[in-house]
Amino acid sequence: MTRGPREATGVDLRDQERLRAAGEIPRHIAVIMDGNGRWAKERGLPRIAGHREGVESVRDIVEACGQLGVRYLTLYAFSTENWKRPQDEVSLLMRLLLTALRDETDRLHNNNVRLRMIGDIDALPSEVQSELREAATRTAKNTGLTLTLALSYSGRWEITQAIRAIAHDVQAGRLKPEEITEESISRYLTTEDIPDPDLLVRTSGELRLSNFLLWQVAYTELYITPGYWPAFRRNALYAAIDEYQRRERRFGMVSEQVKPNSNEQPPRKRILKSVAGP
Numbered sequence: 001m002t003r004g005p006r007e008a009t010g011v012d013l014r015d016q017e018r019l020r021a022a023g024e025i026p027r028h029i030a031v032i033m034d035g036n037g038r039w040a041k042e043r044g045l046p047r048i049a050g051h052r053e054g055v056e057s058v059r060d061i062v063e064a065c066g067q068l069g070v071r072y073l074t075l076y077a078f079s080t081e082n083w084k085r086p087q088d089e090v091s092l093l094m095r096l097l098l099t100a101l102r103d104e105t106d107r108l109h110n111n112n113v114r115l116r117m118i119g120d121i122d123a124l125p126s127e128v129q130s131e132l133r134e135a136a137t138r139t140a141k142n143t144g145l146t147l148t149l150a151l152s153y154s155g156r157w158e159i160t161q162a163i164r165a166i167a168h169d170v171q172a173g174r175l176k177p178e179e180i181t182e183e184s185i186s187r188y189l190t191t192e193d194i195p196d197p198d199l200l201v202r203t204s205g206e207l208r209l210s211n212f213l214l215w216q217v218a219y220t221e222l223y224i225t226p227g228y229w230p231a232f233r234r235n236a237l238y239a240a241i242d243e244y245q246r247r248e249r250r251f252g253m254v255s256e257q258v259k260p261n262s263n264e265q266p267p268r269k270r271i272l273k274s275v276a277g278p
């Protein structure tokens with residue numbers, strides 16, 4: 001994330017405008033950024049080169065989401081399971097995260113982005129923790145895109161924490177067992193103040209959730225693309241949103257309930273022909 005700010009080009013602004021006109025922009029997009037290692041390997045580069053290029057994708061996607069009016073972007077940057085990687089790679093990833101935070105916080109702040117993090121943040125190196133906390137405090141009052149970094153995060157870890165906290169509150173008499181509802185459980189999760197994702201993007205083609213936001217993705221639309229994360233730039237994001245806009249979200253209901261006049265509506269024009277997906 002070391003390049004200077006890139007203005008959206010005229011063509012890009014037109015693509016964004018078309019997407020907004022074609023349908024609803026997802027309020028919350030969550031991303032499993034996968035394939036950094038394979039991207040590097042295919043080029044005969046060390047894995048860290050893939051992670052570095054992955055940071056460029058983060059930068060571009062954050063910027064494009066902000067411009068499009070996406071309200072929440074949640075990135076799976078380091079899972080609980082990622083601690084099991086070779087020590088060298090973990091250290092390099094932590095250093096990369098630290099550098100990216102140092103380089104980018106000003107720009108995030110100037111672009112009205114609110115940065116927050118979820119996960120076992122206390123498990124991260126202390127330098128990373130303090131940089132994250134500083135950046136989160138500095139950007140806390142921003143009103144644009146909320147960018148959530150999932151770090152040392154896993155869905156099962158989060159659900160376990162929530163159950164433990166609920167058990168404590170019941171034991172202390174602060175919560176009655178009959179008050180445990182889907183809504184109250186959601187308030188014990190690290191995502192308590194943000195809506196569930198509308199769209200989950202996974203790069204590099206694997207067909208799994210990898211322990212990401214397990215509770216929150218109950219009704220999320222899944223978009224899995226074969227391209228690797230370092231190659232996932234704004235045009236690929238627009239292709240994902242285009243696909244999302246074609247889907248009918250029924251939340252367990254029937255088509256007529258979610259779209260009562262569906263038969264009267266003209267077929268939605270697909271006008272993003274110029275946007276190439278991976």
Ligand code: FPP
Pocket residue numbers: 033034035036037038039051052054055058075076077078079082096097100101149
């Ligand atoms: C998955 O690729 C990617 C990661 C485990 C790390 C993602 C981290 C970044 C993009 C950089 C830091 C992030 C921010 C927010 C600044 P992989 O290594 O699992 O790839 P592979 O499956 O091809 O081996």
